[in-house]
Amino acid sequence: MSAQSAATATANERVKTLTLDSTQIYLTALNSTTSTLSFPPIPSSFPPSNFIPNTRFLIDSFRHPFTAFSASYFLSHFHPDQYSGLSPSWSKGIIFCSHLTCLLLIETLKIPPRFVFALPLNDPVLVDGCEVILIDANHCPGSVQLLFKVPTKNGIFERYVHTGDFRSCNPMKLNSYLIGFVGCDAIFLDTTYCDPKCIFPSQEESIDYVVSVVDRIGKEFGRRRVLFLIATYVAGKEKILVEVARRCKTKICVDGRKMEILRVLGYGDGEVFTEDESESDVHVVGWSVLGETWPYFRPNFVIMEEIMVEKGYEKVVGFVPTGWTFEVKRNKFAVQTKDTFxxxxxxxxxHSNYDELKEYVKFLKPKKVIPTVGMDFEKLESKHADEMRKQFDGLIDEMDNKDLLMGFHRGNCETVEKVERDANEERVMERNKNMFEIKTVESNDMDVSSNDVSYVHKPDSQDSTIPSEEERERIIEETRDSLPKWVTRDQILDLVSSSRWNIVEAVSNFYEHEIEFYEQVSVFRTFESASHASSPNSPISLSKSGPFRSSTDESVNTNLSQVSKSPSLKLTRWSNISPSKRKKNTEKRSNKKVKSNSKLESSGSKQPTITSFFSKLLPDDSKGGKTDRKN
Ligand SMILES: [Zn+2]
Structure with missing residues (x-):
């Protein structure tokens, strides 16, 4: 291209670039006669994951008290976690989002259209002087990642990537706009599964599985005898539904609310979805109808039976599309059965799994990673925060550039406006800063960490090299962090050595046999207190004769038989309470109606690491709809 034509192209692009002033759009929406607006400074307590530095762009943040600081709101996608706070009476600012999300906001949430502004995909626009680009997030229909180029005083741009909720995939990395953000100043990262344990199959494998089960059982039983129930949210999992319909040659029955969403998404022609129950044996049900899913699955066979009787079927097969749970192992699909269910x-x-997250960060090489999910800003010294930091250490250790910095971008708060902070806030800030302080990675550390990475990410590796003593200690410590506190060092040693020093495998093996391990500790402690003869470090050999073997507690066995795939958290919880309380809880849980264990989950500081890590991600009842975070 000649210099002249290049200049013409640039000029044309300039002409095409949509230039928006959010304040003016907002004033027009308000039908206001004034021409300016003033907002107070963004306070230091504002969650750093919800605003873009040096702007007033608030991301997925519509809840009071975070709504008094801006007229520019961005919504990454149409999930309750993100749009919580929006209602038909919304008038606090302009919501920028994708076309599809815009439609969903107007059609289903009844947000006044004058407060919603649809931005194009893969097409830069200027909002308040900042370049904004929306790219696909591969999450739910309409979901986007937000790319921001923010001019600074020196005529230089700061570049930020906000992933919203996203599932990273290779085609994403070919997006030329995203490539332009390699080396960006920060990535606001969907850290839902930022943990080495969080590995799960690809979306395609999972869809294949559902299709094969529907096909096999459907043929075996024939029409109107077996009912298939697929649990989804109001908006979500459309990909599975469409594929099941296409490949099993059946329509999918949905309720009116889901149909309303599907119409907006372009499925309103009746080809795939129907509201007529008699037209299909594959019905969509609400998210928690088949049972609670997080952090481990608790089936609700009672409701399944009610539905079966009501709809006149002989058998019910349910599918619960989960994120990562304790049941999830790579290439495995857990099945729970009872009677004809x-x-x-x-x-x-x-959401991206752990490997995909690492790959994405490695690709983008950001200067900072700001987690958007799972951080509890009021408990910065919590074990959970520490766990999250460790995962980022792991991410940055992998990268070639040792100078890359990661951590919380608390400094952002200072640059936005001069903000008055009280001494306490300063202390919190300082603690936070220290916690996520950038670490210069020394060459020795790099070597060690690259060894760690090889253990974590090559679970099938046959490499039987025994690591050095120092490396073994690191592996033992890392494994310990993923296990309940009652697990002894000898048990951990057995686990990692029998798993070829592979942490993921060791932790997976543990949760498959947690009862055995727990019983070993109990038996050992009983023996120890009776005889006072054993050393605390006496080796305990692992039982290989199958789970539940030596349990003498009938109620425990009864309960476990219903959730035999997922006993882990129960024991994890029990390990912190007295045997009598444990018995009581067991009896409670054996009730047919499965209840939330949220109270138990939040009990006590001795909560095992893995539980506390994820319990922070648990839905807060007051916020509602948070289960979608895990899926
Ligand atoms: Zn989401």
Whole structure:
């Protein structure tokens, strides 16, 4: 291209670039006669994951008290976690989002259209002087990642990537706009599964699985005898539904609310979805109808039976598309059965798994990683925060550039406006800063970490090299962090050595046999207190004769028989309470109606690491709709 034509192209692009002033759009929406607006400074307590530095762009943040600081709101996608705070009476600012999300906001949430502004995909626009580009997030229909180029005083741009909720995939990395953000100043990262344990199959594998089960059982039983129930949210999992319909040659029955969403998404022609129950044996049900899913699955066979009787079927097969749960192992699909009911847990996450997150960060090489999920800003010294930091250490250790910095971008708060802070806030800030302080990675550390990475990410590796003593200690410590506190060092040693020093495998093996391990500790402690003869470090050999073997507690066995795939958290919880309380809880849980264990989950500081890590991600009842975070 000649210099002249290049200049013409640039000029044309300039002409095409949509230039928006959010304040003016907002004033027009308000039908206001004034021409300016003033907002107070963004306070230091504002969650750093929800605003873009040096702007007033608030991301997925519509809840009071975070709504008084801006007229520019961005919504990454149409999930309750993100749009919580929006209602038909919304008038606090302009919501920028994708076309599809815009439609969903107007059609289903009844947000006044004058407060919603649809931005194009893969097409830069200027909002308040900043270049904004929306790219696909591979999460739910309409979901986007937000790319921001923010001019600074020196005529230089700061570049930020906000992933919203996303499932990273290779085609994403070919997006030329995203490539332009390699080396960006920060990535606001969907850290839902930022943990080495969080590995699960690809979306395609999961869809294949559902299709094969529907096909096999459907043929075996024939029409009107077996009912298939697929649990989804109001908006979500459309990909599975469409594929099941196409490949099993059946329509999918949905309720009116889901149909309303599907119409907006372009499925309103009746080809795939129907509201007429008699037209299909594959019905969509609400998210928690088949049971609670997080952090481990608790089936609700009672409701399944009610539905079966009501609809006149002989058998019910349920599918629960999960994210990562304790049941999820790579390439495995857990099934829970009772009488004529079966429930298949299908890892079909719309969030990136651990490996995908690492790959994405490695690709983008950001200067900072700001987690958007799972951080509890009021408890910065929590074990959970520490766990999250460790995962980022792991991410940055992998990268070639040792100078890359990661951590919380608390400094952003200072640059936005001069903000008055009280001494306490300063202390919190300082603690936070220290916690996520950038670490210069020394060459020795790099060597060690690259060894770690090889253990973590090559679970099938046959490499039987025994690591050095120092490396073994690191592996033992890392494994310990993923296990309940009652697990002894000898048990951990047995686990990692029998798993070829592979941490993921060791932790997986543990949760498959947690009862055995727990019983070993109990028996050992009983023996120890009776005889006072054993050393605390006496080796305990692992039982290989199958789970539940030596349990003498009938109620425990009864309960476990219903959730035999997922006993882990129960024991994890029990390990912190007295045997009598444990018995009581067991009896409570054996009630037919499965209840939330949220109270138990939040009990006590001795909560095992893995539980506390994820319990922070648990839905807060007051916020509602948070289960979608895990899927
Ligand atoms: Zn989401």
């Amino acid at each position: 079966e429930i298949h847990l299908v890892p079909c996450s719309e």
